[in-house]
Amino acid sequence: MKRYLRANGLSLAFGLLFLATLVGQAVSGHADFNDQQLVDGGRQIPFWTYVASTDFAVDVAENWQSEYLQFFLYIFATVWLVQLGSPESKKPAEIGTESDEKQLVGAYATADSPKWVRSGGWRTRVFSHSLCATMAVVFLLSWLAQSIAGQAAYNAEQLAQLTDPVTWAGYVASADFWNRTLQNWQSEFLALGSMAVFSVYLRQRGSPESKPVGAPHATTDSTG
Incomplete structure (x- = not known):
C-alpha cells in the first residue's frame, strides 16, 4: 500500500x-x-x-470545459510553438511532430513500448494523437453539458420573470452564455502564458515544472 x-x-x-x-x-x-x-x-x-439542479450542473460544467480547453490547446500549441528558456517548451530546433527515432515509433519502438505503437498502421497514428484528442472530446462534452444545463437554468429565470424561454441555439448565441464562457477562458489563457514566461526567470527547486536552480535563463526543455 x-x-x-x-x-x-x-x-x-x-x-x-x-x-x-x-x-x-x-x-x-x-x-x-x-x-x-x-x-x-x-x-x-x-x-x-x-x-x-441545472444551477449546480452549469457551474461545474463551465469550469470543466475551460480546464480541458486549456490542456487541449497547450498540448497542441507546444508541438509547434516554443518559448525560449521555458521548461514548458521544446527546444526551438525540435518544432513539429519530431522524428520517429526521437518518438520511439516504427522501427525505433522498443519491447516496452505500448502495444499500439508496436502494431503500426492506423493504431499507431491514433495513439500518437490520443492525448490531444481525448482532451478535445472531454472539452466538447463539457461545453455541451454547460450549454444544455445553462439553457435550462436561464429559461427557469426567464419563466420566473414571466418572459419567453429561449431555444438551445438562442442560448448559445446569448450574452449570458458567452459571459460565463469567456470569463473562464481568459483566466486559463492568462495562467498558461504566465507559467511559460515565469518559468524562464524563476525557479522551484525539485519541481519538474522548473529548470534546475542554477540553469541559465536561456536553457530550454530542461527540468529540475
Missing part, C-alpha cells in the same frame, strides 16, 4: 482535492442559492435537490 501511495501520490492528492472542493462548491452553492431564494421570495430547496 505504501508503495502504491508513493507511486501515485500526485493523482491521488489531486483526486482528493477535487472531491473536497466539489463538495465544498455544492455546500456553499446550496447555501447561496437558498439565500437568494429568500431575497426573491422563492422556496428553499434541500441539498440533494440543489446538487441535481
Whole structure:
C-alpha cells in the first residue's frame, strides 16, 4: 500500500482535492442559492435537490470545459510553438511532430513500448494523437453539458420573470452564455502564458515544472 501511495501520490492528492472542493462548491452553492431564494421570495430547496439542479450542473460544467480547453490547446500549441528558456517548451530546433527515432515509433519502438505503437498502421497514428484528442472530446462534452444545463437554468429565470424561454441555439448565441464562457477562458489563457514566461526567470527547486536552480535563463526543455 505504501508503495502504491508513493507511486501515485500526485493523482491521488489531486483526486482528493477535487472531491473536497466539489463538495465544498455544492455546500456553499446550496447555501447561496437558498439565500437568494429568500431575497426573491422563492422556496428553499434541500441539498440533494440543489446538487441535481441545472444551477449546480452549469457551474461545474463551465469550469470543466475551460480546464480541458486549456490542456487541449497547450498540448497542441507546444508541438509547434516554443518559448525560449521555458521548461514548458521544446527546444526551438525540435518544432513539429519530431522524428520517429526521437518518438520511439516504427522501427525505433522498443519491447516496452505500448502495444499500439508496436502494431503500426492506423493504431499507431491514433495513439500518437490520443492525448490531444481525448482532451478535445472531454472539452466538447463539457461545453455541451454547460450549454444544455445553462439553457435550462436561464429559461427557469426567464419563466420566473414571466418572459419567453429561449431555444438551445438562442442560448448559445446569448450574452449570458458567452459571459460565463469567456470569463473562464481568459483566466486559463492568462495562467498558461504566465507559467511559460515565469518559468524562464524563476525557479522551484525539485519541481519538474522548473529548470534546475542554477540553469541559465536561456536553457530550454530542461527540468529540475
